[in-house]
Amino acid sequence: MRILVADDNKDAAQTIGALLAMRGFQPLLVNDGLEAFARLQRPDAPPLATLDWKMPGMNGIEICRQLRQQATQPYPYLILVTGEGTKDDLLDGLASGADDYLLKPVDPNELYARLITGKRILDLQEQLLATQRLLRQQATRDSLTGLLNRATILEASEREMTRSRREARPVTIIMADIDHFKSINDTHGHIVGDRVLHDTAQHLLTLLRPYDTVGRYGGEEFLIVLTGCGASKSLVLADRLRRMVADNPVMCNGKAISVTLSLGVAVWDGHSSLQELVEMADAAMYRAKRRPQSRGDGGNRRGPATGATVGLMRLPIKLQLSNRPAIHPRCASA
Ligand SMILES: [Mg+2]
Numbered sequence: 012m013r014i015l016v017a018d019d020n021k022d023a024a025q026t027i028g029a030l031l032a033m034r035g036f037q038p039l040l041v042n043d044g045l046e047a048f049a050r051l052q053r054p055d056a057p058p059l060a061t062l063d064w065k066m067p068g069m070n071g072i073e074i075c076r077q078l079r080q081q082a083t084q085p086y087p088y089l090i091l092v093t094g095e096g097t098k099d100d101l102l103d104g105l106a107s108g109a110d111d112y113l114l115k116p117v118d119p120n121e122l123y124a125r126l127i128t129g130k131r132i133l134d135l136q137e138q139l140l141a142t143q144r145l146l147r148q149q150a151t152r153d154s155l156t157g158l159l160n161r162a163t164i165l166e167a168s169e170r171e172m173t174r175s176r177r178e179a180r181p182v183t184i185i186m187a188d189i190d191h192f193k194s195i196n197d198t199h200g201h202i203v204g205d206r207v208l209h210d211t212a213q214h215l216l217t218l219l220r221p222y223d224t225v226g227r228y229g230g231e232e233f234l235i236v237l238t239g240c241g242a243s244k245s246l247v248l249a250d251r252l253r254r255m256v257a258d259n260p261v262m263c264n265g266k267a268i269s270v271t272l273s274l275g276v277a278v279w280d281g282h283s284s285l286q287e288l289v290e291m292a293d294a295a296m297y298r299a300k301r302r303p304q305s306r307g308d309g310g311n312r313r314g315p316a317t318g319a320t321v322g323l324m325r326l327p328i329k330l331q332l333s334n335r336p337a338i339h340p341r342c343a344s345a
Contacts, residue, residue, distance in 0.1 A: 012036055012037065012057075012058065012059065012130060012133075013036070013037045013038075013039060013057035013058070013059075014031055014036050014037065014038050014039065014057055014059045014060065014061065014126070015038075015039050015041065015047060015050055015051060015056075015057040015059070015060035015061070015062075016028050016031070016038050016039065016040050016041070016060070016061050017040075017041050017042075017043075017044065017046075017047035017060060017061065017062045017063055017066060017071070017074075018040075018042065018061075018063035018066070018092065019042050019043065019044075019063060019065070019066045019067055020042075020063070021042055023063070023115070023117075024040045024041075024042060024063075025040065026117070027061060027092075027117060027122065028040050030117070030119050030122055030123070031122075031126075034123055034126075036126070039057055042066075043066065043067060043068050044062075044066035044067060044068040044069030044070055044071070044073070044074060045068035045069050046068070047060065047062060047066070047069070047074055048068075048069050048074045048077065048078070051074070051078055051083065051087055052078075052081070052083060056083075056087060057087075058085065058087055058088060058133050059087065059088045059089075059090070059126065059129050059130070059133065060087060060088070060089050060090065061090045061091075061092050061113065061122075062074055062075065062089060062090065062091055062092065062109075063092050063093075064091055064092065064093035064094070064104070065093075065094075071091045071092070071093075071104070071109070072091070072103065072104055072107040072109070073107075074089075075089050075091065075104070075107040075108040075109045076107040076108055078108065079107070079108030085136060085137075085140060086133075086136055088110050088111075088129040088130075088132055088133055089108065089109050089110050089111075090109065090110065090111045090112060090113055090125060090126075090129065091104045091109040091111070091112040091113070092112070092113045092114075092115060092117065093112060093113075093114060093115065094114075094115040110129065110132070111125050111128065111129065113125060150163075151163040153226070153227040155205055155208055155209060155227075156208055156209055156211075156212035156227050157209075157212065158212050158215075158216075158225055158226050158227045158233070159224065159225065159226030159227070160226060160227060161226065161227065161228055161229065161234075163226060164224060164225070164226025164227075164228060164234045164236070165226075165234075165285065165289075167224045167226070167236055168182075168184060168224075168234070168236050168285055168288075168289075169285055171224070171236050171238055172279055172285065172288075174238070175238065175279060175281070176281060180238060180239045181238075181239065181240060181241045181242075181278055181279070182236065182237070182238055182278075182279045183236075183237040183238075183240050183241070183242070183245040183276060183277065183278045183279065184234060184235065184236055184237070184276075184277050184279070184288055184289065184292050185234070185235040185237065185245065185248075185249050185252070185274055185275065185276050185277075185292060186228065186232060186233075186234055186235075186274065186275045186277075186289070186292035186293050186295070186296040187215070187232070187233040187234075187235065187249075187252060187253075187272045187273070187274045187296070188231060188232045188233075188272065188273050188274075188296055188300065189207065189208070189211060189231040189270060189271075189272060190270075190271045190272065190273055190300065191271075192204065192207070192230070192231035195207055195268065195270070199263065199266075199268060203261075203263045203264075203268065206261055206263050207261050207263075207268060207270055208227075208231060210259075210261045210270075211233070211256055211261075211270060211272070212225075212227070212233065214252070214255045214256050214259060215233060215235065215252060217255070218248070218251055218252055218255055219235065219248075222238060223235060223236065223237050223238070224236040234289070234292075235252075241278065242276070242278045245276050245278065246276055249274040249276050250274075252272065252274060253271070253272050253273075253274055256270055256271065256272045257269070257270070257271050257272070273296050273297075273299040273300040274296055274299060275291075275292040275293060275294065275295030275296030275297070275298070275299060276292060276295060277289075277291040277292035277295065
């Protein structure tokens with residue numbers, strides 16, 4: 012474990028450093044309070060520090076107080092080291108946020124015992140944080156595909172709509188649905204069905220930009236949120252997603268299983284509710300699904316076309332897809 016040793020007396024710092032190294036710790040020595048404070052705020056800060064009470068720049072108590080005020084995460088374990096001091100001084104030290112204290116000259120066994128206490132607390136903290144991360148992951152992710160779950164992708168959509176209003180940038184959602192998924196399950200079994208869902212999710216992630224968001228909306232339905240992307244760009248992307256999935260059959264037990272997606276696109280008009288926006292994308296997706304297969308080049312590329320729906324957009328919309336996208340009736344007159 013790395014330990015920051017802060018003491019303006021270089022000999023004192025080196026003595027503590029040598030004791031730590033003998034016990035297998037990795038000491039990092041500094042001789043100035045401000046430098047100690049800076050080090051403890053860095054993302055790669057040592058998890059534990061011994062801080063001399065009196066140092067130039069910033070004393071040990073002030074470092075403790077400031078770090079606790081900032082609620083630095085993860086919580087650093089702080090041990091104050093002092094040469095003198097009354098009981099009241101020590102109480103002040105603990106009140107400033109120190110976890111423990113040591114008197115100079117430092118007794119090696121006492122130092123070691125206090126470090127072990129600190130390490131035990133830090134290990135417990137790490138376990139708690141790991142559990143917290145796992146719970147957060149379970150609460151926000153779909154376990155099969157690793158994508159955001161329904162509640163979280165809807166929250167993300169709401170957030171993007173709020174940001175879109177503030178920054179005057181378009182926000183688009185795409186609803187993507189795997190065609191004939193029930194028959195994939197019925198024909199090949201649920202394990203293959205799960206594989207199809209998983210691989211389709213991976214294809215979507217491959218093509219999306221890092222700042223786009225995608226989640227599993229329902230059984231075989233995916234919801235994608237695009238930011239800063241108007242109608243025509245979104246339609247082009249939707250069609251790329253469709254082709255990506257159609258061109259890459261899912262391989263399972265040596266068999267290639269063709270998968271196609273139908274997609275519906277809805278650009279937010281700045282007024283509709285999230286539910287209305289989702290309904291528009293959904294309606295466009297179902298219209299795309301009902302459309303006869305429109306591509307004539309055979310093989311895996313045959314599949315339902317990409318649908319598109321646009322809410323109350325006032326912009327003229329140019330559609331540049333090889334297949335004819337479905338336009339939501341509400342925008343036919345827009
Ligand atoms: Mg000092």
